[in-house]
Amino acid sequence: xxxxxxxxxxxxxxxxxxxxxxxxxxxxxxxxxxxxxxxxxxxxxxxxxxxxxxxxxxxxxxxxxxxxxxxxxxxxxxxxxxxxxxxxxxxxxxxxxxxxxxxxxxxxxxxxxxxxxxxxxxxxxxxxxxxxxxxxxxxxxxxxxxxxxxxxxxxxxxxxxxxxxxxxxxxxxxxxxxxxxxxxxxxxxxxxxxxxxxxxxxxxxxxxxxxxxxxxxxxxxxxxxxxxxxxxxxxxxxxxxxxxxxxxxxxxxxxxxxxxxxxxxxxxxxxxxxxxxxxxxxxxxxxxxxxxxxxxxxxxxxxxxxxxxxxxxxxxxxxxxxxxxxxxxxxxxxxxxxxxxxxxxxxxxxxxxxxxxxxxxxxxxxxxxxxxxxxxxxxxxxxxxxxxxxxxxxxxxxxxxxxxxxxxxxxxxxxxxxxxxxxxxxxxxxxxxxxxxxxxxxxxxxxxxxx
Amino acid sequence: xxxxxxxxxxxxxxxxxxxxxxxxxxxxxxxxxxxxxxxxxxxxxxxxxxxxxxxxxxxxxxxxxxxxxxxxxxxxxxxxxxxxxxxxxxxxxxxxxxxxxxxxxxxxxxxxxxxxxxxxxxxxxxxxxxxxxxxxxxxxxxxxxxxxxxxxxxxxxxxxxxxxxxxxxxxxxxxxxxxxxxxxxxxxxxxxxxxxxxxxxxxxxxxxxxxxxxxxxxxxxxxxxxxxxxxxxxxxxxxxxxxxxxxxxxxx
Numbered sequence: 001x002x003x004x005x006x007x008x009x010x011x012x013x014x015x016x017x018x019x020x021x022x023x024x025x026x027x028x029x030x031x032x033x034x035x036x037x038x039x040x041x042x043x044x045x046x047x048x049x050x051x052x053x054x055x056x057x058x059x060x061x062x063x064x065x066x067x068x069x070x071x072x073x074x075x076x077x078x079x080x081x082x083x084x085x086x087x088x089x090x091x092x093x094x095x096x097x098x099x100x101x102x103x104x105x106x107x108x109x110x111x112x113x114x115x116x117x118x119x120x121x122x123x124x125x126x127x128x129x130x131x132x133x134x135x136x137x138x139x140x141x142x143x144x145x146x147x148x149x150x151x152x153x154x155x156x157x158x159x160x161x162x163x164x165x166x167x168x169x170x171x172x173x174x175x176x177x178x179x180x181x182x183x184x185x186x187x188x189x190x191x192x193x194x195x196x197x198x199x200x201x202x203x204x205x206x207x208x209x210x211x212x213x214x215x216x217x218x219x220x221x222x223x224x225x226x227x228x229x230x231x232x233x234x235x236x237x238x239x240x241x242x243x244x245x246x247x248x249x250x251x252x253x254x255x256x257x258x259x260x261x262x263x264x265x266x267x268x269x270x271x272x273x274x275x276x277x278x279x280x281x282x283x284x285x286x287x288x289x290x291x292x293x294x295x296x297x298x299x300x301x302x303x304x305x306x307x308x309x310x311x312x313x314x315x316x317x318x319x320x321x322x323x324x325x326x327x328x329x330x331x332x333x334x335x336x337x338x339x340x341x342x343x344x345x346x347x348x349x350x351x352x353x354x355x356x357x358x359x360x361x362x363x364x365x366x367x368x369x370x371x372x373x374x375x376x377x378x379x380x381x382x383x384x385x386x387x388x389x390x391x392x393x394x395x396x397x398x399x400x401x402x403x404x405x406x407x408x409x410x411x412x413x414x415x416x417x418x419x420x421x422x423x424x425x426x427x428x429x430x431x432x433x434x435x436x437x438x439x440x441x442x443x444x445x446x447x448x449x450x451x
Numbered sequence: 452x453x454x455x456x457x458x459x460x461x462x463x464x465x466x467x468x469x470x471x472x473x474x475x476x477x478x479x480x481x482x483x484x485x486x487x488x489x490x491x492x493x494x495x496x497x498x499x500x501x502x503x504x505x506x507x508x509x510x511x512x513x514x515x516x517x518x519x520x521x522x523x524x525x526x527x528x529x530x531x532x533x534x535x536x537x538x539x540x541x542x543x544x545x546x547x548x549x550x551x552x553x554x555x556x557x558x559x560x561x562x563x564x565x566x567x568x569x570x571x572x573x574x575x576x577x578x579x580x581x582x583x584x585x586x587x588x589x590x591x592x593x594x595x596x597x598x599x600x601x602x603x604x605x606x607x608x609x610x611x612x613x614x615x616x617x618x619x620x621x622x623x624x625x626x627x628x629x630x631x632x633x634x635x636x637x638x639x640x641x642x643x644x645x646x647x648x649x650x651x652x653x654x655x656x657x658x659x660x661x662x663x664x665x666x667x668x669x670x671x672x673x674x675x676x677x678x679x680x681x682x683x684x685x686x687x688x689x690x691x692x693x694x695x696x697x698x699x700x701x702x703x
Contacts, residue, residue: 047553102636108601108643111632118634130636132647135598135654143547145587146569146580147670150491152661159653189549201490211660215653266553307510307548314546317586319613321514321546329510359615392632394620415621418631422623425631436635443649444692 044282047086047269055089055270059199060225068205070219072165072226078179081238083273083285091273092228093238094179098128099164103184104136105348112373112392113351114183116380117232118433119390123383124242129171129178130434131441133163139190140349144312154194154204155211161191162217162224170441171449175219181232185347188231189267195229196268231264233286233346234273236376240293247294248384249407254296257340258288259330259354259372261347262307287346287375294382301338303329309357310349323357330354331361332368342371342403344378355398371403372396387411388418389431478575479531482538485571486526486564495563499527505551505561517544519551519561526564534568542568543583576669588674591667596681598654599642603629652689655682 025033063069074080078094085091098121106113114130121128138156142148161180168177182188198204205223212218236243265272265284275285278292283304291298309325311318331354334340345351355372377391387393387409393400394415404411424430440446486492505519506512512519522542525533545565552560572580584591594600603625606618619628625640636644658664668675 102644104600104602104643106643107634107637108599108603109606111629111634111637114637115632115634130634132636132645133650134644135646135650136594136600136643138594138600138654140600141587141590141594143566145584145591146566146573147584147591147666148663149570149661149666150489152657152663155657155661156654159657197491197494204490211657214660215656217653262548262550266549269553305508305550307546307550309510309546311511311546311548313543313583313587316590317583321511323613324514325510329513356611356614356618359617360613388621389631389633394628395618396620397614397617400620418621419623422621422627422631426627430630431633432635433633434635439636439645440647443647443689 044086044274053087053270056196056199057227060227063199063225068222070222070224072161072176072179072224074179074227075176077177083234083238084275086270086272086274089270091234091271093230093234094181094228095235095238096126097178098126098181098235099167099178100128100130101137101160101164101180101182101184101187102130102134103187103348105140105352106183110348110351110355110374110392110395112377112390112395113348115390115392115433116374116377116385117183117236119380119385120236120239120243120376120383122433123246124239127178128181128434129167129438129441131163131167131439133167133441133443134160137184137187137190139186140312142190143186144316150194150197150204151207151211153190154198154208157191157194158198158208158212158223158225159215159217161226162212162219164226165219165224167441170446171438179230180226181230181235183232183348185231185233185261185264186349188229189263192229192268192271195225198223198225229271231286231346233264233375236346236379237273237275237286237289240290240379243290243379243383244293246383249382249409251294251296251382251407254341254403254406255299255339256291256296257299257301257334257338257343258291258304259308259343259345259350260284260287260304261345261350264347287344290375290379291344294379299338299340301333301340303333306330308345308350308353310353312349315349315353322353323360326353326357327361327368331358331370331372335368335370340370341406342373342378344373344375346375355396358398369399369402371400372398373400373403381409382407386418387414389421394418474532474535476531479535482571482575483529483531483534485574486534486567489567489570491563492567495560495567496523496526497557497559499523499557499559502556504554504556505559508550508554510548510550511544511546515541515544517541519545519565522564522568523559523561538568538572538577539579542572543579570666573666573670581670584670588671591671592674592678593642595655595658595663595667595678596651596685597642598646598651599644602640602642604640648685648689648692651682651685655685 064071074092074094079096080092080094082090083093138148164178164180166175209223273285274281278285278289288298306329308330309322311322314322334343351374358369361367381391385391401411437449503520509519511517542565547562549562551562590600593602629640630638639645
């Protein structure tokens with residue numbers, strides 16, 4: 001390792017051999033020399049300058065034409081909105097008649113995520129179904145432990161999406177009435193990856209077809225493949241004009257950093273929405289799009305591309321990695337560099353990791369605090385949803401109170417309202433976002449709702 | 452991949468002065484062939500110029516003796532000893548973020564290759580897999596027996612002391628707080644949402660038919676026994692319910 005003197009006269013180590021000579025470029029020349037790098041790094045071109053990219057949907061339509069599979073279509077009844085993906089391809093985002101493919105991490109740990117989403121759909125007068133006949137995607141476990149395999153992941157994908165296809169029959173409605181909306185970023189990435197392998201491999205299709213047949217989950221003896229795999233953040237992005245119309249709280253004074261989820265935009269990146277009007281089309285558009293639509297200030301920061309540190313396995317058993325990465329590479333950068341008031345995300349593990357791992361920073365004598373929540377929670381809050389009854393902010397460890405104060409919400413009064421509401425819940429007078437009888441669509445407990 | 456065992460270097464793994472037990476060449480080949488046989492292998496590995504952009508951008512490389520570039524090189528050059536060695540610890544450092552895959556100019560997915568190596572480590576019952584996955588057993592128990600990976604009752608200060616006292620900022624019993632979530636499927640504490648009995652049974656059938664239960668038995672026999680007991684009961688419950696329905700239909 002070679003010791004050297006930089007232009008400021010301080011010693012530094014170049015890491016190169018003794019034959020290496022400092023170029024001694026002026027600041028301006030150095031900037032010119034690195035301009036190419038700056039144009040490329042952290043830009044959309046990093047993802048698009050590769051070969052071997054294909055649109056697997058072409059294979060899907062051909063397989064359907066050949067009579068191999070059935071495609072669950074997004075019809076006009078699903079009120080689709082078209083968006084452009086990484087390569088400028090069209091992606092159809094259904095906005096109505098949605099089947100909620102819930103996330104175990106969100107439902108288990110950040111319940112304000114699904115409640116905010118369903119609340120927004122109620123506000124917009126949209127139809128949906130949230131039911132008990134759904135499993136986790138099982139991909140968190142797979143990526144963390146290695147227990148599972150391509151075949152099991154594919155079978156789970158096809159089983160859950162088949163249920164989405166047939167669920168409406170329990171309400172006397174036709175197959176395909178509801179279209180699946182995937183809440184979890186890891187489910188979204190995993191399902192898209194698995195869909196690609198299924199479309200490519202006749203062998204994999206044959207193997208899982210045996211399983212799906214045993215479960216009674218084929219359509220006309222064929223595998224059912226969804227036309228699009230859609231993440232809830234894409235729905236929020238598509239609906240941002242309608243959400244903006246319902247905004248009642250001004251958030252223009254908020255400096256917002258967005259943490260995009262790796263499994264949303266780094267897995268199967270060609271399927272991700274990029275919008276020329278959002279961050280010049282260089283970054284994934286979801287979440288930043290709704291933040292800007294609501295009038296908040298989206299602030300860039302140098303570790304935007306970094307993961308959160310969740311690690312799947314690490315958050316359980318390698319916690320020092322998770323919390324160190326979350327604090328040092330994300331939260332501290334957002335606070336000190338971007339001077340952020342809040343960090344907005346769109347995935348399960350990210351929100352958990354970034355929200356829950358701030359308290360421990362006090363132990364290192366260098367505390368850092370930043371409210372962390374999901375884009376749909378933020379949108380619901382700005383549209384007047386109750387911070388505790390709907391947005392369920394009490395499950396967040398990060399300082400939600402400072403965020404509420406910044407936008408003029410009296411959180412003490414809201415908290416008192418919620419504590420009073422808990423007594424009502426205890427007395428059996430709790431409120432729900434939909435008729436609870438709808439949640440069971442078959443098996444024990446199912447009763448057909450007439451009318 | 453034929454070979455003739457002649458020298459220790461050709462026959463066994465590792466450092467000749469190490470105390471680590473030697474690994475037979477046949478075993479090294481078997482492990483590598485299992486990795487290579489996965490249909491994803493050729494999709495995830497296309498070539499490597501050692502540019503290191505994967506490692507430069509890797510979160511795990513910041514904190515561990517781990518480099519995705521090294522993993523790709525070991526597989527690309529078919530370095531059987533190195534592959535086996537990496538499976539003893541390094542592959543478990545990866546955070547599965549796929550930043551490496553997004554950045555690789557060759558379109559490799561080092562994170563995806565890591566998954567193939569983890570699956571092979573489990574298949575071969577490697578001690579590294581057993582050690583690393585022991586703390587994960589709660590998640591696997593929950594997932595395989597219910598269809599949910601995470602549940603509200605798993606998030607408590609005993610397990611997550613470093614998250615501080617604010618796991619919930621409202622002082623009320625967990626059960627009550629869950630009932631106050633206005634989504635009826637989520638009035639649960641032992642699962643993230645209420646899972647239909649039929650759904651759990653269907654998922655278990657998937658585990659059985661795809662060899663996942665075999666993986667589990669290899670890694671943790673006790674956990675396997677517990678889960679099979681739970682699921683046998685659930686299956687009986689489901690069969691009983693189906694019989695009852697048949698009886699009711701007959702009466703009609």
